[in-house]
Amino acid sequence: MKGVDGDKKAVKLAYHIFLKLRNSASNNALVEAYYGSTLALLGRDASQPLEKADKAQEGLDALNQAISMDPRDKEIRMLRSNVCLRLPESFFQCSKTAVEDITFLLNHYQKDSSYLTKNQVKDLKRDLRTAYENMGKSDEADRVLERYSK
Template identity: 65%
Template sequence: MADQSVHMKQFEEAKTLHNNGVDGDKKAVIKANEMFLKLREAEPVNALIEAYYGSTLVLLGRDAVKILERADKAQEGLDSLNQAISMDPNHKEIRLLRGNICLRLPESFFHCSETAIEDFTFLLDHYKENSNYLTPKQVREVLRNLSAAYQNAGKPDKANSFLQLLDQLELKKKS
């Protein structure tokens, strides 16, 4: 039981470092990756740890200088995120992580806009079943990201339909 609380504390610390890394702190990315690697070794069947580990790999790729290292780290991170989804396909946070990463990777190289669409659609479908599943801010973010993913996938009509949904949501919010 003590191990579990230690791991939880380390997870929260690593997650904070990860989020700082998303915001551009390269040293935080390195530290978060090291921490998630250790947590992953301690809890190899924890899908959320696997997902954040994968995300840190993608961030290491983002920060790498050499082109090949960028691509290799990003692919390795995507593989970990896909593994996390296969471990726990219904986990909201993992779907948000993978969807956001797939949206931001260059479509011409990684071809993962369809994966982003899958993740954001999954989230919206669950929200339609349970309006407490996502916060209003998350709903707007998912709609915006879904539109961008469809745009990246070369489906501008679908992209526009989600922008229109977002506009309708914004109008409701103001009235």
């Protein structure tokens, strides 16, 4: 969390930890997801535009790989949607992926109210609106969010 909050040293430390874990547990989807998340944070913190883009894309690729390894994992879906929402839509165009992840999570919550906390639901609804707005589809956000308000 220190890295997410802007601590560049914490990001580098987390990256090295997850790289090591990834090398020793190559089939662990959650490790792959956190590795991807740290790559995206390295991209955020990079000083050169090309390095920013490359690290962010590597992070997205790792997160996508984690989803393909375990598509039902709640934590991985939350990680990927958070990363997708924070990347510039004009360059990465991954708000659609965030919508997919958030919709997956909210659909499971509708079936089982213990699946997510009330704060997580509130945050996911806000993030869903943001994702639709990033895609220029505010009207669709209203329609979709109405379905989750019941």
